[in-house]
Amino acid sequence: MFTRKNLLKSATLLVSVLMSSAAFAQGAPAHFGFGTAVTPQDLAGYFSIPPDGRGLPPGSGNAAAGAKVFAESCAACHGDKLQGNPTAGIGGDRLLGGRGSLATKTPVKTVESYWPYATTLFDYVKRSMPFSAPGSLKDDEIYAVVAYILSEAKVIKPTDVMDAKTLPKVVMPNHDGFIPDARPELSLYR
Amino acid sequence: MRQQHPAVYDEKAQRLADEMVLAEARHIAQRKAQDQDLDQDCDCKEGMFPQASVTDRRKFLFAAASVAGVAGSSALAQAADKKAPAGAFHFDVPADPTKEQGRAVLADGGYGSRSQFETEVRWRYPTPNDLTSWSMTPLDKMLGNLTPSGLHFERHHGGIPTIDPAKHSLIVHGMVDTPEKFSIDDLKRFPSVTRKHFIECSGNGLTEWNKPTLKTVQGTHGLISTSEWTGVQFSTLARELGLKEGSAWVLAEGADAAVMTRSVPMEKMLKDALVAYGQNGEALRPEQGYPLRLLLPGYEGNTHIKWLRRLEISDKPFMTREETSKYTDLLADGKARQFSMEMDAKSVITFPSGDMKLPRPGFYNIQGFAWTGRGRVQSVDVSVDGGKSWYPAQLGSSPEPICTLRFSFPWVWDGKPAVLQSRCTDETGYVQPTLKQLIAIRGSNGPFGSVYHLNAIQSWAVNEAGDVANVHA
Numbered sequence: 173m174f175t176r177k178n179l180l181k182s183a184t185l186l187v188s189v190l191m192s193s194a195a196f197a198q199g200a201p202a203h204f205g206f207g208t209a210v211t212p213q214d215l216a217g218y219f220s221i222p223p224d225g226r227g228l229p230p231g232s233g234n235a236a237a238g239a240k241v242f243a244e245s246c247a248a249c250h251g252d253k254l255q256g257n258p259t260a261g262i263g264g265d266r267l268l269g270g271r272g273s274l275a276t277k278t279p280v281k282t283v284e285s286y287w288p289y290a291t292t293l294f295d296y297v298k299r300s301m302p303f304s305a306p307g308s309l310k311d312d313e314i315y316a317v318v319a320y321i322l323s324e325a326k327v328i329k330p331t332d333v334m335d336a337k338t339l340p341k342v343v344m345p346n347h348d349g350f351i352p353d354a355r356p357e358l359s360l361y362r
Numbered sequence: 363m364r365q366q367h368p369a370v371y372d373e374k375a376q377r378l379a380d381e382m383v384l385a386e387a388r389h390i391a392q393r394k395a396q397d398q399d400l401d402q403d404c405d406c407k408e409g410m411f412p413q414a415s416v417t418d419r420r421k422f423l424f425a426a427a428s429v430a431g432v433a434g435s436s437a438l439a440q441a442a443d444k445k446a447p448a449g450a451f452h453f454d455v456p457a458d459p460t461k462e463q464g465r466a467v468l469a470d471g472g473y474g475s476r477s478q479f480e481t482e483v484r485w486r487y488p489t490p491n492d493l494t495s496w497s498m499t500p501l502d503k504m505l506g507n508l509t510p511s512g513l514h515f516e517r518h519h520g521g522i523p524t525i526d527p528a529k530h531s532l533i534v535h536g537m538v539d540t541p542e543k544f545s546i547d548d549l550k551r552f553p554s555v556t557r558k559h560f561i562e563c564s565g566n567g568l569t570e571w572n573k574p575t576l577k578t579v580q581g582t583h584g585l586i587s588t589s590e591w592t593g594v595q596f597s598t599l600a601r602e603l604g605l606k607e608g609s610a611w612v613l614a615e616g617a618d619a620a621v622m623t624r625s626v627p628m629e630k631m632l633k634d635a636l637v638a639y640g641q642n643g644e645a646l647r648p649e650q651g652y653p654l655r656l657l658l659p660g661y662e663g664n665t666h667i668k669w670l671r672r673l674e675i676s677d678k679p680f681m682t683r684e685e686t687s688k689y690t691d692l693l694a695d696g697k698a699r700q701f702s703m704e705m706d707a708k709s710v711i712t713f714p715s716g717d718m719k720l721p722r723p724g725f726y727n728i729q730g731f732a733w734t735g736r737g738r739v740q741s742v743d744v745s746v747d748g749g750k751s752w753y754p755a756q757l758g759s760s761p762e763p764i765c766t767l768r769f770s771f772p773w774v775w776d777g778k779p780a781v782l783q784s785r786c787t788d789e790t791g792y793v794q795p796t797l798k799q800l801i802a803i804r805g806s807n808g809p810f811g812s813v814y815h816l817n818a819i820q821s822w823a824v825n826e827a828g829d830v831a832n833v834h835a
Contacts (some may be wrong), residue, residue: 204602206551207542214543218533220613220623220670221678258374258702263490266374267601277738278372279808286698287687296683299621300520303491306619333458350690355815356802361791 173261189199207340223296225340228294232335233316235323241313242320254324268325269347284325290342294318294334315339375809381488382569384544390717396481400562428622434806439802448480451513454493475511484513491776495519495621498584501731506556507772509587509758509769511647515519516564517585518649520619523669527653532637536675539604545640546653552594552602557659558765560733562586562705564585564662564689564814571801571811574832579715582832584818586733588766589650589691593655596631596736613674613682614667616655626658626663634659637670640793641740659764660735661703662814664689691812694805705735707794708817709742709786711767713790720828723777728755733766741787743773748821748835749796780824781835794819797834 221227235239243252249264251257256266270280283293298314300306309317319334328334328342415823445452451470456462484497496517499509509515517520523611527546535541566585569575576582594814605628612631626635636657639646646652651668658665664684679685679701691699707733714720738761743752758768769784786794797818804812821835 206548207544207602208548210533210541210543214533215535218615220674220680220682222678224678226674237812243662255638256374258377258490260490263494274601274698275807277695277807278698279371279692281687281692283687286494291679292602292683292686295623295680299623300619303493303520306520306621313820321663348765349698351697352606352687353691353704354698355702356706356790356792357703359794359803360793360799362787362793 219295219298219300221291223289223291223340225291225336228291228336228339229311230336231311231315232333233314233319234333235316235320235328235330238316238318238320238323239313241309241317243303245309245313248318249303254321262314265274267321274346282325283321284327285344286346286349288347289335290318290322290327290344290345293321294339372574372809379569379575379809382576382581385485385488386576386578387604389580390577396760399575421787444657446478447476448483449476449742450480451475452478452479459787466704476510484515484584496565497584498580500580501583501586501710502579502715502718502795504712507588507731507766508642509589511589511644511650512644514587514589514641514647515561515563515585515651516649517565517619517663517751518618519622521764522649523618525617526562526726530653530671531677532670532673533671534599534603534675535615536673537567537606537609537677538600538675539606542603544599549594549639549654552598553642554592554594556590556592556640557636558588558762558766559657559659560586560588560592561657561663561666562708562735562767564664564702564731567816568810568813570767570802570832571813571816572799572806572809574834577717577832579710579712579820580741582716583710583731585663585730586731586766589641590643590760591636591638592643593636593657594640596635599673600632606676609675611676611679613672613676613680614665614670615672615674616651616667617669617671621666622664623680623682623683624684625668625676625682625701626661626665626703628675630661630703644676648773649764658703658744660705662689662705665703689814692807693806693812694807702815705733706815706817707734707739707786707788707792709733709784709794710780711729711744711784711821711822714782714830715822716830716832718830720775720824720827720830724777726773726775728771728773728782730755730784731766732769732784732786733764734786734790735764736792737789739767739786740789740791742767743785743787744767744769744773745783746773746780748834749783749785749819752785761789775824775828777826781833782822782830783835785819 219227247264249257250267254267257264267283268283270282273280273285296312316335322328323330327344414498417741482500482503484499486495489495497515499513499515530546532544565586567582570582610628612625612626612628614624638655639653641647641650646655656667656670660666671802691702711730713729727745732739737831742755746756755769755771761767781829795818800818821833823831823833
């Protein structure tokens with residue numbers, strides 16, 4: 173069985189065989205060598221955290237600490253009760269509520285009701301929040317504010333500590349709410 | 363007009379819908395004001411056949427003011443001549459251009475701009491925050507298939523970053539044999555391809571699920587644009603670096619304030635993904651990802667990561683915020699489709715379209731766009747009786763893969779009420795559905811239905827007075 177890597181190599185070999193010797197002399201090299209090696213320093217500021225928690229940084233936080241972070245950095249846009257803020261110039265999403273609403277005429281999509289993974293919340297806050305100073309929170313503050321939001325959403329206990337080990341184990345209410353794309357529907361073919 | 367699926371708006375949705383209608387109304391008012399001084403005896407009024415006869419200096423002032431109003435940004439107005447529309451400069455119009463010399467070669471400094479008489483602009487969806495918002499292409503004013511770079515629709519989640527290409531690089535790492543970093547110059551040394559593709563936001567038309575909401579085709583369909591893109595195929599980079607066994611997904615990451623991320627199946631990446639640095643023969647526009655963007659032909663716009671700085675090869679998707687909480691399709695049973703990335707076949711009539719007026723019965727050349735994310739457009743049909751009978755449209759050019767196509771249909775309007783529709787069939791045999799068919803599959807929960815991937819047949823009703831309106835028929 174061909175692996176993807178082998179397939180690419182085979183394709184390269186085939187092209188080489190098919191070319192005349194004159195063309196081969198002018199053909200694309202097997203390796204261009206235009207790039208430079210990536211160093212650990214190059215990757216130091218980069219992260220992307222999947223549901224298994226790979227790449228979660230050291231540090232920890234709980235809801236009590238998170239409440240302070242939220243009040244200082246998040247409440248202006250997301251509301252002091254995490255209810256969102258539609259004011260012009262702000263427009264922060266609502267974070268709480270909506271459980272049980274997804275199959276109704278008025279679905280409410282929030283972290284509590286819709287988000288399938290707690291790791292996504294950590295990744296997103298670390299990546300691009302707070303809106304006015306993206307990426308400015310320390311890892312302890314991010315763990316804490318994530319703990320606060322999850323605690324307010326009654327997904328974890330107020331005393332639970334979030335860290336690289338505990339966060340991936342959090343099971344969100346809508347964890348099983350997603351299905352693969354069923355398109356294209358055969359009923360729509362001629 | 364019927365409202366089979368009455369919308370249930372919550373406060374936020376109601377405000378968004380109201381603001382959207384108001385924003386469109388402001389844009390329409392601007393167009394109408396520009397048309398008012400046209401020859402009143404001409405059938406060209408009402409903005410139907412745009413005429414380049416705006417010669418009054420007041421108009422230039424008005425147009426400049428409208429730019430600030432539409433964009434909500436004084437910076438944009440400052441960038442151009444105050445007397446001219448966005449992207450243009452004002453020049454006095456001679457009484458007879460054959461009796462005096464015109465402007466010198468390179469009087470434009472070496473880079474040209476559009477005519478001062480051309481006023482079309484994008485307008486912005488009035489999200490509360492203009493740093494995370496979107497703007498729409500005026501499809502009804504397009505004179506060809508390619509979208510001018512300055513009128514390409516936008517969707518940003520953290521504003522448009524200013525990036526020095528000399529300091530920008532693309533890192534490709536993760537499940538590769540040799541992780542590498544490429545400067546823009548490095549990437550330009552690789553073999554490149556140049557291809558015409560559309561990009562469509564999967565939110566295109568989201569206001570139209572439950573009731574006809576916006577008046578114009580710019581509002582209902584303006585989140586699609588077509589460009590010629592130039593760049594390196596991802597497969598070229600994959601061959602260069604080597605993929606490890608089990609690599610199945612690629613995370614693409616942007617260098618904007620949102621640090622936008624999406625996971626893309628490796629199969630798609632190797633099939634036709636481009637790391638693009640060129641758009642319509644020049645470097646990407648800043649709002650289109652300068653200096654580098656991912657291009658995934660036929661995939662929803664959000665996945666075409668702009669300001670691309672990193673590709674991480676993985677065995678699994680990363681489940682980013684955009685691919686879980688946002689760009690997923692909630693169905694009636696409360697489950698949501700995920701990784702619904704291909705854009706289905708779609709078409710729309712752009713002339714005549716909403717808020718136009720047919721001055722009198724007679725001949726009209728119906729025109730529109732058709733496209734599909736799954737290959738080439740096979741055929742387009744047009745109906746003038748609300749879908750009871752269909753006739754083949756003329757295709758304006760040879761269909762190209764995952765590219766828009768102009769179509770036209772000669773129509774003699776008898777002065778009676780009519781409902782104009784177009785229907786695209788792509789080369790896979792998929793037929794653009796009616797809204798009823800689509801809602802039967804997707805449900806109609808929520809103020810904006812299941813929000814994304816609305817590719818239903820669009821209906822424009824023409825009444826006896828010739829007024830054209832957006833309807834669900």
